[in-house]
Amino acid sequence: MATLRALECLVALVDEGSVTRAAAALHLSQPALSHQIAALERELDTPVVERLSRGVRVTAAGRAAAADARIALKAAERAVAAGRDVAAGRAGRIRLACAETMTVWLLVSLLRRWRSRRPEVRIDLMEFTSTDAMVEILMAGEADLVVGPEPTGTTAHVERLGDEEMLVVCPEEHRFAGRSSVRVEDLVGEPFVHYTSDNGNAAWVDRFVSSHQVSLSPVLRTRSPRTAAQLAGAGMGVSIVPASALAVRPAGAVLRFDPQVRRAVVAITTVPSDALVALFLRDLRNQGLPVGGADHVAGVDGVDGLQDQVGDGSGGGDEGGVVGGS
Numbered sequence: 001m002a003t004l005r006a007l008e009c010l011v012a013l014v015d016e017g018s019v020t021r022a023a024a025a026l027h028l029s030q031p032a033l034s035h036q037i038a039a040l041e042r043e044l045d046t047p048v049v050e051r052l053s054r055g056v057r058v059t060a061a062g063r064a065a066a067a068d069a070r071i072a073l074k075a076a077e078r079a080v081a082a083g084r085d086v087a088a089g090r091a092g093r094i095r096l097a098c099a100e101t102m103t104v105w106l107l108v109s110l111l112r113r114w115r116s117r118r119p120e121v122r123i124d125l126m127e128f129t130s131t132d133a134m135v136e137i138l139m140a141g142e143a144d145l146v147v148g149p150e151p152t153g154t155t156a157h158v159e160r161l162g163d164e165e166m167l168v169v170c171p172e173e174h175r176f177a178g179r180s181s182v183r184v185e186d187l188v189g190e191p192f193v194h195y196t197s198d199n200g201n202a203a204w205v206d207r208f209v210s211s212h213q214v215s216l217s218p219v220l221r222t223r224s225p226r227t228a229a230q231l232a233g234a235g236m237g238v239s240i241v242p243a244s245a246l247a248v249r250p251a252g253a254v255l256r257f258d259p260q261v262r263r264a265v266v267a268i269t270t271v272p273s274d275a276l277v278a279l280f281l282r283d284l285r286n287q288g289l290p291v292g293g294a295d296h297v298a299g300v301d302g303v304d305g306l307q308d309q310v311g312d313g314s315g316g317g318d319e320g321g322v323v324g325g326s
Contacts, residue, residue: 002040009037014058019033044065048061048062087275090118093124095142099128099148100129105247106265111123129223131150132151138156146269147265149200152203157268163262170238174252177253190216192238193220193221220236230248230250
């Protein structure tokens with residue numbers, strides 16, 4: 001197949017009408033240009049120039065080839081420009097998979113900045129209740145970057161963005177409500193608002209309490225940690241929720257564990273060197289996790305501090321939540 005360089009030489013010959021001038025225009029030696037033209041003629045199996053005593057003349061075949069060669073060269077220029085734009089973060093497409101409630105908590109501010117600063121970049125957002133499910137679509141090539149709690153396991157590139165605190169929500173009249181914290185053992189025998197199996201929080205909570213030799217007493221299950229917080233606050237029982245799920249203040253009390261319980265928030269990708277992925281990861285890293293949770297929840301009234309930091313759209317995050325686990 002003819003090279004772009006050979007086509008460029010042919011177009012220069014048509015435009016300049018001289019090997020000398022065409023070579024000078026392309027910053028080539030005359031033998032180098034002649035070599036490119038000879039290669040093109042072998043590819044076409046016909047002469048593209050006639051050698052005359054006082055120069056060359058482009059043949060009909062050469063002129064026909066040159067017309068489409070101009071189109072090909074313009075397309076090549078556009079291809080190079082497009083690649084440079086994507087590498088610089090000015091264009092392209094990035095497919096994000098995010099834990100559903102973490103989208104608002106962690107990504108809204110960053111997505112808004114990207115929309116403002118990189119309007120030509122297309123961002124596709126998919127939301128899930130399980131990090132393991134997100135990893136599956138990542139490995140299938142259907143996503144470029146996953147953001148959520150740690151998965152059960154993966155061979156992809158994982159970058160830790162920080163930690164979030166896991167908290168207990170209970171009704172205002174509950175015996176826990178007057179405390180500053182609770183121990184895992186305190187949950188034994190309590191009606192518990194749990195999660196459905198398709199939500200990663202279900203497996204995380206079960207592993208967590210099992211590691212403390214504690215059994216729970218589920219009274220109902222929900223797919224959403226935000227709903228779990230509201231149900232617990234409304235008197236259905238107690239629940240364990242991520243701090244990031246408390247953008248909407250529940251009716252009850254929010255308490256931390258003693259000792260505090262945290263879990264990692266990670267970004268996962270199979271293409272860490274991809275230009276847009278690398279830029280988005282850099283911005284995620286620089287932004288950090290929203291303020292809230294352990295540093296702003298203190299005792300029974302700690303939810304006020306958490307609400308101030310996470311729920312009003314100030315600081316690093318806008319509103320938020322996270323779905324958990326694998």
